[in-house]
Amino acid sequence: MVTELLVAWGEGDKAALDDLMPVVYDELRRLAQNYLSHERPDHTLQTTALVHEAYLRLIDQKSVNWQNRAQFFGIAAQMMRRILINHATDRNAKKRQGSATRVSLDDAVSFFEKREVDLMALDEALNGLAALDPQQTQIVELRFFGGLTIEEVSEVLGISPATTKREWDSAKLWLRRQLSSRR
Amino acid sequence: MKTVLSEALDLETGRRRQFLDSACADDADLRAEVDLLLAHQVDSENDAIEECAADAARFRLAQDVTRIGSRIGAYKIVREIGHGGMGTVYLGERDDKQYRQQVAIKLINPGLGGETIRRRFHNEMQILADLNHPNIARLFDGGQTPDGVPYLVMEYVEGSPINHYCNDRNLSTEQRLKLFCTVCDAVQYAHQHLVIHRDIKPGNILVTSEGLPKLVDFGIAKLLHNGKSIPDATATVMPFMTPQYASPEQVYGLSATTATDIYSLGVVLYELLTGRSPYRLKSRVPHELAQAILDQEPQRQRLKGDLDNIVLMAMRKEPQRRYASAQQFAEDIHRHLDGLPVRARQDTFSYRAGKFIRRRKLAVAAAALILLTLLVGIITTAWQARVARAERARAERRFNEVRQLANSIVFEVHDAIVNLPGSTQARALIVERGLNYLDSLAQDAAGDRGLQRELAAAYEKLGAVQYTPSVAHLGDLEGALQSHRKAAALREALVAANPNNRDYRRELLDSYWFIATLLGKQGDSQRELQMLRQQLPARQELAAAEKTDFVDRYNLAGTYAYIGSLSMKMGDVQGALENQREALKIRETLVALDPNAARSRRALTISYEYLGLATDLAGDTKGALELQQRGLEMRESLVAADPLNTDLRLMLIESHRYVGDLFFKLGDLQQASAHYQKQLSMNEEMVAADPANAQFQSNKAVALTKVGDIAARSKRTAEALSKYNEAFRILEKLSTTTKQDISIRQDLNDLWSKIGRLNQ
Numbered sequence: 037m038v039t040e041l042l043v044a045w046g047e048g049d050k051a052a053l054d055d056l057m058p059v060v061y062d063e064l065r066r067l068a069q070n071y072l073s074h075e076r077p078d079h080t081l082q083t084t085a086l087v088h089e090a091y092l093r094l095i096d097q098k099s100v101n102w103q104n105r106a107q108f109f110g111i112a113a114q115m116m117r118r119i120l121i122n123h124a125t126d127r128n129a130k131k132r133q134g135s136a137t138r139v140s141l142d143d144a145v146s147f148f149e150k151r152e153v154d155l156m157a158l159d160e161a162l163n164g165l166a167a168l169d170p171q172q173t174q175i176v177e178l179r180f181f182g183g184l185t186i187e188e189v190s191e192v193l194g195i196s197p198a199t200t201k202r203e204w205d206s207a208k209l210w211l212r213r214q215l216s217s218r219r
Numbered sequence: 220m221k222t223v224l225s226e227a228l229d230l231e232t233g234r235r236r237q238f239l240d241s242a243c244a245d246d247a248d249l250r251a252e253v254d255l256l257l258a259h260q261v262d263s264e265n266d267a268i269e270e271c272a273a274d275a276a277r278f279r280l281a282q283d284v285t286r287i288g289s290r291i292g293a294y295k296i297v298r299e300i301g302h303g304g305m306g307t308v309y310l311g312e313r314d315d316k317q318y319r320q321q322v323a324i325k326l327i328n329p330g331l332g333g334e335t336i337r338r339r340f341h342n343e344m345q346i347l348a349d350l351n352h353p354n355i356a357r358l359f360d361g362g363q364t365p366d367g368v369p370y371l372v373m374e375y376v377e378g379s380p381i382n383h384y385c386n387d388r389n390l391s392t393e394q395r396l397k398l399f400c401t402v403c404d405a406v407q408y409a410h411q412h413l414v415i416h417r418d419i420k421p422g423n424i425l426v427t428s429e430g431l432p433k434l435v436d437f438g439i440a441k442l443l444h445n446g447k448s449i450p451d452a453t454a455t456v457m458p459f460m461t462p463q464y465a466s467p468e469q470v471y472g473l474s475a476t477t478a479t480d481i482y483s484l485g486v487v488l489y490e491l492l493t494g495r496s497p498y499r500l501k502s503r504v505p506h507e508l509a510q511a512i513l514d515q516e517p518q519r520q521r522l523k524g525d526l527d528n529i530v531l532m533a534m535r536k537e538p539q540r541r542y543a544s545a546q547q548f549a550e551d552i553h554r555h556l557d558g559l560p561v562r563a564r565q566d567t568f569s570y571r572a573g574k575f576i577r578r579r580k581l582a583v584a585a586a587a588l589i590l591l592t593l594l595v596g597i598i599t600t601a602w603q604a605r606v607a608r609a610e611r612a613r614a615e616r617r618f619n620e621v622r623q624l625a626n627s628i629v630f631e632v633h634d635a636i637v638n639l640p641g642s643t644q645a646r647a648l649i650v651e652r653g654l655n656y657l658d659s660l661a662q663d664a665a666g667d668r669g670l671q672r673e674l675a676a677a678y679e680k681l682g683a684v685q686y687t688p689s690v691a692h693l694g695d696l697e698g699a700l701q702s703h704r705k706a707a708a709l710r711e712a713l714v715a716a717n718p719n720n721r722d723y724r725r726e727l728l729d730s731y732w733f734i735a736t737l738l739g740k741q742g743d744s745q746r747e748l749q750m751l752r753q754q755l756p757a758r759q760e761l762a763a764a765e766k767t768d769f770v771d772r773y774n775l776a777g778t779y780a781y782i783g784s785l786s787m788k789m790g791d792v793q794g795a796l797e798n799q800r801e802a803l804k805i806r807e808t809l810v811a812l813d814p815n816a817a818r819s820r821r822a823l824t825i826s827y828e829y830l831g832l833a834t835d836l837a838g839d840t841k842g843a844l845e846l847q848q849r850g851l852e853m854r855e856s857l858v859a860a861d862p863l864n865t866d867l868r869l870m871l872i873e874s875h876r877y878v879g880d881l882f883f884k885l886g887d888l889q890q891a892s893a894h895y896q897k898q899l900s901m902n903e904e905m906v907a908a909d910p911a912n913a914q915f916q917s918n919k920a921v922a923l924t925k926v927g928d929i930a931a932r933s934k935r936t937a938e939a940l941s942k943y944n945e946a947f948r949i950l951e952k953l954s955t956t957t958k959q960d961i962s963i964r965q966d967l968n969d970l971w972s973k974i975g976r977l978n979q
Contacts, residue, residue: 054972208266
């Protein structure tokens with residue numbers, strides 16, 4: 037069903053997106069929870085891997101073209117960002133209450149923390165960037181939350197790798213400026 | 220600016236200035252902005268953002284199916300065997316023409332940190348590679364792929380998990396025990412080499428078709444955990460492990476010891492012997508499982524001889540009370556097989572009883588209350604015995620004592636434990652028992668009206684325990700209906716015998732009211748409505764004769780209002796308008812009679828609200844707005860007079876929302892926005908005061924969505940997104956902490972659509 041919705045959306049059926057998003061979101065969240073509750077101790081949780089797995093699970097790859105694939109990664113990365121931010125918000129709230137509870141997605145969150153990029157600040161910066169340049173926001177989402185390489189992003193967005201690289205570089209400057217102005 | 224910036228980025232640093240000088244010649248602002256951005260350029264070495272992205276890509280690539288056919292080290296990847304969060308396991312093959320070797324290759328999602336972790340990884344791997352035991356899968360090799368993904372090459376074991384193996388072949392208990400002892404030997408060997416498995420479970424104990432058990436993934440848990448044996452103890456409720464087999468100390472986040480492996484072995488044996496999990500769980504929520512591991516004693520299964528004791532000793536909560544080694548564990552099993560006395564002893568009763576009472580104070584309190592009701596039974600029996608001996612005078616005194624005690628049980632004792640969590644069953648038992656006694660007393664004293672009235676009240680109470688919306692109840696809708704009907708029948712008889720007693724008439728109407736609400740809960744709106752309409756003449760009659768306190772008029776208005784909102788629900792807008800107008804009229808009179816009565820004023824605002832809703836539905840938006848505004852003003856004054864009243868505040872918030880909606884509908888975004896903002900700030904206050912309240916949280920999400928709607932309509936995309944996102948976060952959290960709630964799912968999906976459309 038997801039494959040059909042994806043194809044329909046690709047063909048311009050805007051309503052298909054409304055049906056598609058909850059399904060993909062539920063799958064991503066289910067995967068995220070599943071990892072925590074039933075899986076192995078050596079499973080650290082990676083959002084990018086989840087996006088990938090959701091894709092493999094939900095989409096019949098024979099029936100979709102590269103544009104569909106692109107669109108899927110586009111929305112999945114966006115959702116993963118949301119799941120991640122929710123988690124970070126929760127965790128911060130709990131920390132403030134003095135009972136830090138490690139529930140899920142922690143490694144993914146600390147993954148950003150170790151690189152000294154504050155996830156919440158990043159989210160805010162991205163919201164700001166979205167108002168100025170949606171495409172650059174999408175590139176950042178695809179790279180951070182979808183784990184796509186420059187080449188893959190260019191495939192996803194249907195622009196040249198060189199353009200992607202240039203946009204990515206500008207986006208980075210913008211982000212870095214926003215992130216540093218917060219400190 | 221974008222073009223200028225990206226062109227500048229393409230140029231080498233030296234030529235940038237020249238380019239910018241000409242490109243921004245007549246625009247100093249642009250130049251300043253671009254310079255500011257360019258100042259944030261860093262060299263690629265220190266580029267944390269770039270590294271994040273690169274890491275993310277590596278994480279994903281570790282799971283990429285396109286690796287099949289490629290080579291890793293000396294091995295060719297043949298197919299995927301399994302995958303999960305830690306990475307993917309492939310079947311690999313070494314093909315040297317002379318000999319073929321099959322291996323399992325684990326591609327691991329890379330952890331963090333540079334050389335230190337890699338060095339540690341290397342050291343640990345050396346220790347694991349030295350493990351050489353026929354029942355432990357070997358680790359051959361490890362390293363990193365060219366694209367930076369760490370991997371391990373291990374002995375490929377073709378076998379099935381030990382539990383499946385035993386069940387598929389229908390192994391006897393003795394065969395299972397012997398197989399298990401071999402596993403213990405392997406664990407003992409590893410422990411002697413200072414390696415702890417940390418994740419023993421059936422899936423990691425594979426048995427080949429020749430019946431040879433092999434432990435896989437020995438020590439891998441630690442290797443992959445960045446070498447940390449203590450996964451951040453302060454923050455860990457449930458570390459990353461297979462929860463079903465995790466030991467209490469792991470759940471606490473303490474470091475694993477050999478005793479940890481003993482515990483997991485115990486759980487595996489328990490399941491092998493009984494075919495079920497040691498803990499009784501209502502759900503598979505990790506939190507509940509964790510709680511069970513910490514608190515619940517494993518269920519005894521009446522296994523043969525000492526097996527129960529053996530398994531339970533391995534699974535003791537306190538590590539030091541388990542077997543001291545895997546060898547001891549195996550020895551005890553051998554002793555059992557040889558019919559010799561075993562080391563394991565049952566926990567003493569007092570040890571367990573002490574723990575039980577400590578853990579279940581509430582349950583013990585409820586049990587004490589049930590004992591009390593049994594006591595009443597004994598007294599009643601005693602009373603009946605005395606009647607038989609015809610001791611009338613004393614018997615009558617007993618009669619009254621029992622009656623008093625039964626009433627006290629049904630009303631006082633019951634009411635005392637209403638708010639005790641988990642007391643619903645006890646409450647039902649208490650009321651039912653008390654009711655039985657009243658019933659048998661009533662049969663002995665058929666003409667006693669007071670007793671009949673008490674009996675009806677007891678049935679009403681029982682009905683409330685069986686089903687009352689918004690209070691803990693048994694969920695027995697049918698039973699509740701029957702109880703209220705019995706109360707109604709008793710009250711009808713009382714009214715028939717005493718037509719002028721107003722109290723009897725009021726109580727009968729109360730019963731009808733309850734029956735109507737329960738019919739509504741059953742989904743039978745037609746009969747609900749009928750039951751309500753039937754009450755009207757009796758209520759009008761009572762109200763007309765009323766001289767003081769106005770309670771009957773108040774109730775009459777309530778009945779009209781109920782009929783009105785039910786009509787609206789059933790799509791009868793005209794009926795809704797008529798009945799709400801009747802209610803409004805009565806309530807206005809009541810407020811005029813006593814302007815200070817907060818209760819009447821509160822009721823009047825509800826009439827404004829509902830009549831407003833019906834008016835809007837009838838197509839008169841302006842009329843609706845006027846009514847809602849009147850309600851809002853009155854609610855504001857009520858809140859001002861009683862600022863701590865949560866209920867009133869919630870109503871005022873609701874009014875702001877309705878008024879905001881109506882302004883929005885009329886196109887007055889400025890007014891709508893003001894009311895939505897007011898609604899939001901009030902909700903934020905409520906949440907701040909009581910963060911645990913799910914209703915407040917969900918109200919706040921609604922308010923945020925409304926504010927977001929205004930921003931979206933006014934093309935303030937970033938603001939709209941940020942409000943929607945915040946609402947989303949709240950709802951999302953609610954949907955995981957509260958029970959499945961369809962309306963939350965609906966709200967979440969709506970938000971997705973809104974966010975999605977803005978992102979297009």
